[in-house]
Amino acid sequence: MALLEVDGLKAGYGRIEVLHGISLRLEPHALCAIVGANGAGKTTLLMTLSRLVPIRAGHVRFDGRDVTRVRPHQLVRAGLVHVPEGRRMLAQMSVEENLLVAAAAQPSAATAAHIRELYERFPILGTRRSLPAGSLSGGEQQMLAIARALVARPKALLLDEPSMGLAPKLVEQIFEIIAAERARGTSILLVEQNARKALALADYAYVLERGAIALEGKGVDLLGRDEIVAAYLGVTPATS
Amino acid sequence: MIAQQLLNGLFLGAVYALFAVGYTLVFGVLDILNLAHAAIFTAAAFAAFSLASMGVPIPLALLAAAVMAGIMGILLDRVAFAPLRARNAGTLVPLISSIGVAIVIGAVLRGIYGVDERHFAIGGAAAAPVIHLGTVRFTTVELLIFLSAIALMLVLGWILRATALGRSIRAVAEDRVAAALLGVDLERTIGATFFIASSLGGAAGVLTGLEYNSATIDMGGPIELKGLAVIILGGMGSVTGAVAGGFILGAVETLAIAFGLSAWRDAILFGVMFLLLVARPTGLFGKRTLRAA
Ligand SMILES: Nc1ncnc2c1ncn2[C@@H]1O[C@H](COP(=O)(O)OP(=O)(O)OP(=O)(O)O)[C@@H](O)[C@H]1O
Numbered sequence: 001m002a003l004l005e006v007d008g009l010k011a012g013y014g015r016i017e018v019l020h021g022i023s024l025r026l027e028p029h030a031l032c033a034i035v036g037a038n039g040a041g042k043t044t045l046l047m048t049l050s051r052l053v054p055i056r057a058g059h060v061r062f063d064g065r066d067v068t069r070v071r072p073h074q075l076v077r078a079g080l081v082h083v084p085e086g087r088r089m090l091a092q093m094s095v096e097e098n099l100l101v102a103a104a105a106q107p108s109a110a111t112a113a114h115i116r117e118l119y120e121r122f123p124i125l126g127t128r129r130s131l132p133a134g135s136l137s138g139g140e141q142q143m144l145a146i147a148r149a150l151v152a153r154p155k156a157l158l159l160d161e162p163s164m165g166l167a168p169k170l171v172e173q174i175f176e177i178i179a180a181e182r183a184r185g186t187s188i189l190l191v192e193q194n195a196r197k198a199l200a201l202a203d204y205a206y207v208l209e210r211g212a213i214a215l216e217g218k219g220v221d222l223l224g225r226d227e228i229v230a231a232y233l234g235v236t237p238a239t240s
Numbered sequence: 241m242i243a244q245q246l247l248n249g250l251f252l253g254a255v256y257a258l259f260a261v262g263y264t265l266v267f268g269v270l271d272i273l274n275l276a277h278a279a280i281f282t283a284a285a286f287a288a289f290s291l292a293s294m295g296v297p298i299p300l301a302l303l304a305a306a307v308m309a310g311i312m313g314i315l316l317d318r319v320a321f322a323p324l325r326a327r328n329a330g331t332l333v334p335l336i337s338s339i340g341v342a343i344v345i346g347a348v349l350r351g352i353y354g355v356d357e358r359h360f361a362i363g364g365a366a367a368a369p370v371i372h373l374g375t376v377r378f379t380t381v382e383l384l385i386f387l388s389a390i391a392l393m394l395v396l397g398w399i400l401r402a403t404a405l406g407r408s409i410r411a412v413a414e415d416r417v418a419a420a421l422l423g424v425d426l427e428r429t430i431g432a433t434f435f436i437a438s439s440l441g442g443a444a445g446v447l448t449g450l451e452y453n454s455a456t457i458d459m460g461g462p463i464e465l466k467g468l469a470v471i472i473l474g475g476m477g478s479v480t481g482a483v484a485g486g487f488i489l490g491a492v493e494t495l496a497i498a499f500g501l502s503a504w505r506d507a508i509l510f511g512v513m514f515l516l517l518v519a520r521p522t523g524l525f526g527k528r529t530l531r532a533a
C-alpha cells in the first residue's frame with residue numbers, strides 16, 4: 001500500500017483554482033519526483049499537502065489513515081514533513097533554536113540526543129549552532145532546513161527545490177544528503193527545477209502542467225524521452 | 241529635583257513598558273494591533289479592586305486579576321481574531337473586531353460598576369510610607385509597583401528566551417509558515433501568546449489602579465494611545481523596544497512636568513517620537529515598518 005495517496009486534489013488562492021484534481025502516490029522507501037515549468041503549481045501542491053493551503057476537494061491518505069482534515073502540525077507528528085521552497089529559515093533564531101523549535105513540537109522527549117546525532121551527520125551545523133540561521137550560507141541553510149525536518153523522524157519528506165540557488169558543488173552535496181536519507185528508508189517527494197537530476201534519481205515521476213498531471217512514469221523512462229524533457233521541463237536535452 | 245523626576249519617570253515608565261510589551265507581543269506574532277488590550281487592562285484593574293474590597297490581599301488580587309486578564313485574552317482571540325485568521329482576512333478587519341470586543345468589555349464593566357471611580361481601601365501609592373534615599377523620595381507602594389512590573393517583564397524575557405513555548409512564539413512571530421511546517425501548533429501558540437500578553441496588560445492595569453488609587457471606566461484611554469506610541473517608538477513587535485520605549489515615555493513625561501511644561505507634555509512626547517521615527521522609521525529595535533495601522 002502506498003505511504004501517501006492523493007486523490008483528486010483541488011486547491012487554490014482566493015477565486016483562482018491552481019490545482020485541478022491531482023492524484024498521485026508515494027510508495028514506501030521510494031523517491032518520487034515532481035517536475036514542471038514555473039508556475040505549474042508544484043509549490044502549491046506541497047503547501048496543500050501540508051495544509052497551509054486549504055484542500056478544496058479530494059482526499060489524502062497517509063500511512064494508512066485519512067488525513068484530509070488534519071491540521072498542519074498533526075501531519076508533522078504523523079511523519080509527513082515538508083522542507084519548503086526558499087528554505088524559510090527562522091533567520092533571527094540560532095541554528096540550535098531552529099532545531100529546538102522542531103524538537104519541541106515532537107511528543108517524545110528523546111530529542112537532545114537526536115539533535116546531537118544530527119550535528120554528527122551535519123558537522124557544519126554543529127560548528128554554527130549558536131549563530132543566527134540567517135547568517136548561514138545558502139548551502140548551510142538548505143542543510144539546516146533538511147536537518148530541521150529530520151528532527152521529526154519523518155516517514156516521508158516533501159522537498160521543494162532543495163537545490164535552488166546553490167552552486168553546482170553544493171547541489172551535489174544536497175543530492176547526496178537526499179540519497180542518503182532515502183537509503184535510510186525515508187520516502188521522498190522531490191520537486192525540482194533541475195529535472196534531469198531529479199528524474200535520474202527518481203523511482204517514479206510526475207510532470208505537472210498548469211495544475212494537472214500531464215504525464216507520469218518511471219523516472220528513467222521520462223528521462224529517456226528527450227522531447228518530453230525539452231517540452232515540459234524547459235531544458236535542452238543532452239546537457240549536464 | 242531632576243533626580244526625583246527621573247525616578248518618577250522610571251516608576252511611570254515601568255508600568256507603560258509592562259502594558260506595551262503585551263501589546264507588541266501580539267503584534268509581533270499576528271501582525272495585528274489588538275485594540276482590546278486597553279479594555280482588558282481596565283477590566284483587570286476593576287477585578288483587582290473587587291477582590292481587594294472582599295478582603296483578598298493586594299498581591300493575590302494582582303495575581304488573580306492577571307490570570308483573569310489572560311483568560312480574557314484567550315477568549316478575545318477565539319472571538320475576535322481566530323475566525324478571521326481562518327479566513328485569511330488580512331490585518332485591517334481584526335483591528336475592527338478587536339475594537340468591537342473593547343466596546344463590549346467597556347459596556348459590561350459599566351453595567352457592573354457604574355461610572356463611578358473605585359478606590360482601594362489601602363489608599364494607593366501616595367498614602368503609603370515614604371522612603372528617603374539621598375535627595376529622592378518614594379513610597380513603599382511605588383517601589384512595589386515598580387518591582388512587580390520589572391519582575392513580570394523579566395519573567396516574560398525568560399519565557400521568550402529559554403522555554404519551548406517562548407521559542408515557538410518567536411518562531412511563529414518570525415515566520416508562521418515555517419513554524420507550522422516544523423510542527424508548531426499555531427492555534428495553541430497564538431492562544432498562549434494572548435494569555436501572556438493579556439495577563440501582562442491586566443497586571444499593568446492593576447498596578448496603574450494602585451498607583452493612582454483609582455479604577456475608572458476610561459482609565460484605558462490614555463494608556464492605549466501611549467502604548468501605541470511606545471511600541472511604534474520601540475519598533476513594532478519588539479519586546480525590547482517596548483521596554484525601552486516605555487521608559488523613554490515615562491522620562492519624557494516627568495521631565496516635561498519638571499521643566500514646567502506639563503501642558504505641553506503630550507506635544508513634547510509625540511514630537512520626540514516624530515523625530516525618532518524620522519531618523520529610524522522602523523523604530524528603535526524594529527525590523528519592519530508599521531503595516532497594520
Ligand atoms: N500565495 C499565492 N497567492 C495567489 N496566487 C499564488 C500564490 N502562490 C502561487 N500562486 C499562483 O499559483 C500558481 C502556481 O504557483 P506555484 O508557486 O505553486 O508554482 P511552482 O510550480 O511552484 O512554480 P516555481 O517553479 O516558480 O516554483 C501560479 O500561477 C502562481 O502565480
Ligand SMILES: [Mg+2]
Pocket residue numbers: 042043044085
Ligand atoms: Mg515553486
